Amino acid sequence: MSTSIATLNGDKRDLSDELTAKLEASLRGSLLRPESEGYDEARRIWNAMIDRRPALIARCAGGADVMRSVRFAAENHLLLAVRGAGHNIAGKGVYDDSFLIDLSRLRSVHVDPQRKIAWVEPGATLGDLDDETMAFGLATPVGINSTTGIAGLTLGGGFGWLSRKYGLTIDDLRSVNVVTAFEFELHDVNTEILSGPVIYPLSEGRQVLQHYRDFARDLPENLNVWAVLRKAPPFPFLPESAHGKEVVILAAAWFGDMESGKQSLKPLDSFGPVLGTGVGPHPFVGWQAAFDPLLTPGSRNYWKSHNFIDLADDLIDVALDYTARLPSDQTEIFFGRVGGAVNRIPVDATAYPHRDAEYVMNVHARWEQPSEDAKCVAWARKYFEATAPYATGGVYVNFVPDGEDPIESAYGPNQDRLVELKRKYDPTNLFRLNQNIRP
Numbered sequence: 001m002s003t004s005i006a007t008l009n010g011d012k013r014d015l016s017d018e019l020t021a022k023l024e025a026s027l028r029g030s031l032l033r034p035e036s037e038g039y040d041e042a043r044r045i046w047n048a049m050i051d052r053r054p055a056l057i058a059r060c061a062g063g064a065d066v067m068r069s070v071r072f073a074a075e076n077h078l079l080l081a082v083r084g085a086g087h088n089i090a091g092k093g094v095y096d097d098s099f100l101i102d103l104s105r106l107r108s109v110h111v112d113p114q115r116k117i118a119w120v121e122p123g124a125t126l127g128d129l130d131d132e133t134m135a136f137g138l139a140t141p142v143g144i145n146s147t148t149g150i151a152g153l154t155l156g157g158g159f160g161w162l163s164r165k166y167g168l169t170i171d172d173l174r175s176v177n178v179v180t181a182f183e184f185e186l187h188d189v190n191t192e193i194l195s196g197p198v199i200y201p202l203s204e205g206r207q208v209l210q211h212y213r214d215f216a217r218d219l220p221e222n223l224n225v226w227a228v229l230r231k232a233p234p235f236p237f238l239p240e241s242a243h244g245k246e247v248v249i250l251a252a253a254w255f256g257d258m259e260s261g262k263q264s265l266k267p268l269d270s271f272g273p274v275l276g277t278g279v280g281p282h283p284f285v286g287w288q289a290a291f292d293p294l295l296t297p298g299s300r301n302y303w304k305s306h307n308f309i310d311l312a313d314d315l316i317d318v319a320l321d322y323t324a325r326l327p328s329d330q331t332e333i334f335f336g337r338v339g340g341a342v343n344r345i346p347v348d349a350t351a352y353p354h355r356d357a358e359y360v361m362n363v364h365a366r367w368e369q370p371s372e373d374a375k376c377v378a379w380a381r382k383y384f385e386a387t388a389p390y391a392t393g394g395v396y397v398n399f400v401p402d403g404e405d406p407i408e409s410a411y412g413p414n415q416d417r418l419v420e421l422k423r424k425y426d427p428t429n430l431f432r433l434n435q436n437i438r439p
């Protein structure tokens with residue numbers, strides 16, 4: 001018997017059992033074939049739209065396994081996929097017929113509280129990182145769902161609640177061990193923060209979002225407030241009659257002392273008649289996972305994204321119009337506030353070039369049944385097109401759906417330098433199953 005596997009040339013070859021057995025014997029982790037126990041678990045990713053079957057999966061148990069697996073892929077010219085926590089919306093971590101290097105079991109995080117540095121393995125989730133660093137009242141800016149992977153997040157940029165104060169995840173990345181651990185700078189962050197949502201009915205959306213925009217223009221960097229348009233979850237602090245109705249959620253997180261936070265957040269519930277508010281002291285780690293229940297793995301997802309410098313009145317109207325006809329109960333529109341420390345970094349200092357964006361809009365179309373694919377995808381695409389006139393033209397590489405490789409809009413003026421680096425370090429494009437920069 002042999003293993004039929006895709007190659008870098010676009011065709012397939014048969015790997016002899018002797019060859020795969022030799023690789024298997026060299027690994028501390030395991031080598032999974034389609035018939036192996038654990039194969040389905042190892043190939044399953046966050047977005048249920050994507051269901052791919054690699055030919056072989058190397059479940060690495062450490063750096064040596066990764067080195068041996070990369071060498072094996074290169075020597076045999078195999079189509080190579082690399083998977084961290086598997087959250088990529090386009091499913092870039094898993095490919096049909098490929099050789100998959102699965103890093104998802106490498107989740108250790110080591111913190112040096114004196115030097116404020118964390119060494120993070122590439123399968124760690126944001127929750128793993130927060131859990132370890134918060135034991136010392138430290139954190140680094142990452143995304144807003146605790147189940148997202150640190151590796152893919154960092155490779156694309158990485159922004160979340162702390163970004164206005166401390167920048168992108170990539171801005172705090174100090175070094176990368178090219179086979180395994182990422183080394184991050186840490187910042188003092190209170191283990192308990194003032195945070196939570198203030199919720200308004202959609203009927204008040206126009207004035208609420210206009211007030212939000214004006215308020216957010218001068219936001220102190222200790223504060224982040226995002227606007228989320230969706231159907232209301234059954235929050236205990238909302239009247240039952242509001243559950244499932246379209247709402248505008250202003251989600252706030254304050255990184256400073258509680259009393260000043262209360263003053264700073266005060267205006268947020270004066271933009272109209274509030275339906276309910278969940279603002280209060282919360283554990284930082286809990287807030288970092290607050291959106292997890294809305295973005296659980298296993299649903300079908302199609303995401304689109306734009307960057308904005310400001311929220312124009314017409315853009316607000318389009319967003320409200322599309323929110324009034326959401327294609328599914330789980331679909332939502334996020335306006336994530338960035339700026340602050342993120343935008344003080346020069347455009348050419350890192351691969352991430354969008355240092356002008358004050359908002360990243362993410363359109364999360366989410367649903368359960370394949371029969372709803374066409375309706376939900378069409379809604380997201382139309383909304384994306386309708387909002388394009390107000391956008392910068394740049395796109396955050398981590399929010400690009402499957403089948404699209406907008407390298408120019410993702411990397412802008414940094415593209416040429418990235419091509420040069422790619423030519424130097426990966427001239428055969430062994431690492432191509434990503435938003436690919438071709439050598």
Ligand SMILES: Cc1cc2nc3c(=O)[nH]c(=O)nc-3n(C[C@H](O)[C@H](O)[C@H](O)COP(=O)(O)OP(=O)(O)OC[C@H]3O[C@@H](n4cnc5c(N)ncnc54)[C@H](O)[C@@H]3O)c2cc1C
Binds near residue numbers: 046087092149150152
């Ligand atoms: C629910 C949800 C919430 C999100 N929220 C945010 C947010 O708040 N802020 C934000 O910035 N982004 C956010 N994202 C986007 C997220 O950053 C990307 O989806 C990211 O790609 C996930 O990384 P991962 O390691 O889990 O993904 P994977 O699917 O495992 O990998 C993603 C890509 O990175 C490559 N890769 C992974 N590890 C390595 C490695 N060690 N070496 C080389 N290549 C590697 C893979 O080959 C693949 O191309 C969110 C995504 C989801 C699904």
